[in-house]
Amino acid sequence: MKQASILCGASLTDLYRQWAGDYPKFFKMDTLSKLGFLLAEMLVHDEPERFTFREDRAVLVFSREGCVANDRNYARSMQDFPSPALFVYTLPNIVSGEISIRNKWGGESSAFVLESYDEAQIWEIVRQAFQDSRTKSAFVAWIDCPADENYVTNAWLVDKTDLF
Amino acid sequence: MENLIDELKLKVIDALNLDGMTAADIEDDAPLFGDAGLGLDSIDVLELIVLLEKNYGIRLASPAEGKEVFKSMAVMAAYVAGHRTK
Numbered sequence: 001m002k003q004a005s006i007l008c009g010a011s012l013t014d015l016y017r018q019w020a021g022d023y024p025k026f027f028k029m030d031t032l033s034k035l036g037f038l039l040a041e042m043l044v045h046d047e048p049e050r051f052t053f054r055e056d057r058a059v060l061v062f063s064r065e066g067c068v069a070n071d072r073n074y075a076r077s078m079q080d081f082p083s084p085a086l087f088v089y090t091l092p093n094i095v096s097g098e099i100s101i102r103n104k105w106g107g108e109s110s111a112f113v114l115e116s117y118d119e120a121q122i123w124e125i126v127r128q129a130f131q132d133s134r135t136k137s138a139f140v141a142w143i144d145c146p147a148d149e150n151y152v153t154n155a156w157l158v159d160k161t162d163l164f
Numbered sequence: 165m166e167n168l169i170d171e172l173k174l175k176v177i178d179a180l181n182l183d184g185m186t187a188a189d190i191e192d193d194a195p196l197f198g199d200a201g202l203g204l205d206s207i208d209v210l211e212l213i214v215l216l217e218k219n220y221g222i223r224l225a226s227p228a229e230g231k232e233v234f235k236s237m238a239v240m241a242a243y244v245a246g247h248r249t250k
Contacts, residue, residue: 011184012184013183013184013185016184023203024185024189024201024202024203025199025203027182027183027184027185027203028180028181028182028203028204028208073181081214081218083181083211084207084208084210084211085179085180085181085207085208085211086181087207088207
């Protein structure tokens with residue numbers, strides 16, 4: 001099982017240039033989605049046949065605060081002109097969609113908002129995701145981002161054989 | 165024109181919250197929309213329409229018209245230069 005994380009305070013732009021550099025949409029993302037995007041890049045950048053559509057990989061993102069950092073930014077923009085660019089990230093599951101789109105992963109794509117970091121609950125949900133007949137691997141991440149400059153991340157690339 | 169292009173790049177970066185991007189990252193003639201260019205989409209057109217109205221007094225009739233105006237930074241700057249009221 002491969003693992004990756006991003007330390008709070010790291011320059012996400014520098015990490016983008018190091019790990020991707022070819023996806024300008026990154027700059028439009030909220031911090032939650034940027035973190036998810038980068039964690040996925042770190043875990044799969046050297047995979048063969050990248051960007052070939054596949055349905056056997058799930059994306060499961062967990063957090064406590066969801067997209068509240070971007071929600072606050074959007075609320076602030078309403079004092080002037082409500083920003084459509086911020087509005088589109090006011091859902092906590094946009095991050096899992098961004099990762100799926102970037103990597104052409106057509107399997108299950110879900111975001112879970114938990115009351116707290118609960119490892120047992122997270123891995124129980126991951127195990128459930130493998131119960132269908134098509135899922136063979138999963139990108140799993142805990143990305144908690146209560147503010148743009150305050151976040152905790154941990155991500156894993158899990159094969160079915162790692163769990164069963 | 166060169167100054168106006170640079171000014172517009174900075175305003176677009178600010179309006180679209182392109183955090184971490186610099187003016188140097190945007191080529192004057194690169195398409196703003198689609199994966200080949202800046203990766204903007206229809207939602208962003210709304211932001212750019214507001215940008216033109218607030219900063220240059222230009223009111224576009226529709227998002228469809230915006231797509232023509234926002235083909236690239238160079239096209240956008242030429243349009244602003246020819247239509248600005250402030």
